[in-house]
Amino acid sequence: MQVIETLAEGLKRELKIIVPAADLEARANERLAEVKDKVRINGFRPGKVPTAHVKKMYGKSIMAEIVNEIVRDRPATILSERGEKSATQPEIAMTEDEAEADKILSGGADLEFTVAYEIIPAIELKPVDGIKVTREVVDISEEEVNEQVLKIAENARSYEKKEGAAENGDRVTMDYLGKVDGVAFDGGKDEDAELVLGSGRFIPGFEEQLVGLKAGDEKVITVTFPEEYPAKNLAGKEATFDITVKEVAAPAAVEINDELAQKLGLESADKLKEIVRGQIESQYGNVTRQKVKRQILDQLDEMYKFEAPSKLVDAEFENIWRQINTDLAQSGKTFEDEDTTEEEARTEYRTLAERRVRLGLVLSEIGEKAGIDVTEEEMQRALYAQLQQFPGQEREIINFFRNTPGASASLRAPIFEEKVMDKLISEINVTDKTVSKEELLADDEDGDDKPVKKSAKKKAKAEEASTEGEEAAPKKKAAPKKKAAAEGDAE
Structure with missing residues (x-):
């Protein structure tokens, strides 16, 4: 040969x-x-x-x-x-x-x-002890925990049937039928629908017209769907709804006690507060980690400048560009509405794609040299998490990952990347800084996917590319929306 x-x-x-x-x-x-x-x-x-x-x-x-x-x-x-x-x-x-x-x-x-x-270019790894990051942390106050517990209690509150007219805060049980130009439309009908007045769940103007009604009342109300309403056949249209009120119920007093916790499947109010605090810590911790990760990636981007394989860049760019155009189409906007042009956006997202590919290769090399691997148990946990996101489609998801070449990389890549990040965080200079939750959650424009302009970011402010090529996971089937005042959802 x-x-x-x-x-x-x-x-x-x-x-x-x-x-x-x-x-x-x-x-x-x-x-x-x-x-x-x-x-x-x-x-x-x-x-x-x-x-x-x-x-x-x-x-x-x-x-x-x-x-x-x-x-x-x-x-x-x-x-x-x-x-x-x-x-x-x-x-x-x-x-x-x-x-x-x-x-x-x-x-x-x-x-x-x-x-x-x-070929994948040879990457000579550089010392990382010069990387310095600030890790923002939030002290969670008892007041914030109590606020979240109160919201849970309000959502779990009971309602007691009442006589008389419905007021804001009352729960109305009703049948309704929606029509546009006198013709009923798909999803615009429901029976025994429950709505707490003032919750803002239905389209603007709907709930306000139910105030003052009582059990047994019938009324035809008129509303206009918002211009940006997801169902294009209804967006901006005027509609009528035939309403029959079946029950009006007043909210019971909200009490945070062991009885509430037990209603939620917990043993005590203290346990409820403990869980809520843990959830808040987890939410803030995720934001903190993403900000630390962003700082590390920005500095790695400055440390490593090499030609990235064009085919990988092309593939990454196509993924980004497809998402951008989907988002614009769904929002009914154009590049001009985002204060940019298609040509400028292409240039910016191409630069972003190159950055993602280059950083993905660097992280892959760091992980390989460090002997980092993803265990079968970790892959199984990731697969299980996927299954939880798509209830009823478990067999379809399993077959997808079993039969699609390279699909398992979409499970492996983020796990591998996070393990590489853990290694880097253990080796670099990290300084903790206590901040308010407002500071932590504030947009960090300077830390975004440079050099993409804010006007063109939108959803392409997505996370950095994973270290492995990914196959698109099966799309989640549209879940039936809560039936409300239009196409199953007047919210």
Whole structure:
């Protein structure tokens, strides 16, 4: 076998691989000898079929198998021997001329094919002890815990049936039917729907027209759907709703006590407060970690400047660009509305894609050199978390990760990245700084995906790329919205 390098420009490589016909013939003869003893052909005893006859019947199919094996397996071996890693799956090209292909399969010509790929650049790791970050932490007050517990208590409060007119704060049970231009629309009907007046759950103007109604009352109300309403067929439209009030109930007093906790499945009010405090700590902790991570990535970005494989950058850019255009379409906005142009946005997001790919390669190298790995148990936990996000689609999700090449990387990558971050945080200079929750949660424009302008960020302010290529996970099916005043949701 002969390997000839025909291209070596930057990270791009192209190899021409030649397998002599004699080598193919030798492998085919070995395979034919194996087949000869197993094949069953009428008129011949087992193992006594002449080799020439076996070759005549199965020669081309056996040669095709050998060619496929060589084309499939040899490139990886060759790259390993060259000490190279391909950034993406190498592109294989071979003759498409039927006459030439037939000649190869007949053993009359050498097999020639090319392998084109981009290498992952060699990364020389630098000391990280010069990285300095500020870790913002929040002291959680008893007042904040009590505020959250009060909200939980309000959501769990009971209601007592009352006589008389409904007031703000009362819960109304009703049937309704929504119409546009006198025609009922899908999702605009519900029975025994419950609505707490003043909650703001339904579209503007709906709840206010229920104030003053009492059980047994019927009323037709008129509202206008917001211009930005998700259902495009209803956005900006005037609609009427036929309302029948079935019950009015007044809210009971809110009390934070052991009885409330037990209603929520906990043993005591103290346990409820403990859990709420833990949830708040977790929420703030996630924000703190993301800010620390952002600082680390920004400094790594300054430390490592090298050419990123263009195909990886192209793929990352396409992911970002697809999300950006989806978001703009859903919001009904344009690039001009975001104070930019499509050309400027493309340039900015291309820069972001390059940064993500470069940092992903750096983190991957750091993790590999440190011997960081993702355990099977961690992968199973990640898969279980995915299943919890898509109730009712468990089998579909499992089959997706089982049958989609590379899909498991979307589970592995974030775990691996967080473990690399843990290692970096243990080695760099971290200074804790106590801040208010307002400071912690404030947008950190300077820390965003540089150099993307705020006007063009929106959802592409997504997290940095993971260290592995990802396959898109199966999309979550649209959950049925709470039935309310329009298409299942007038909220």
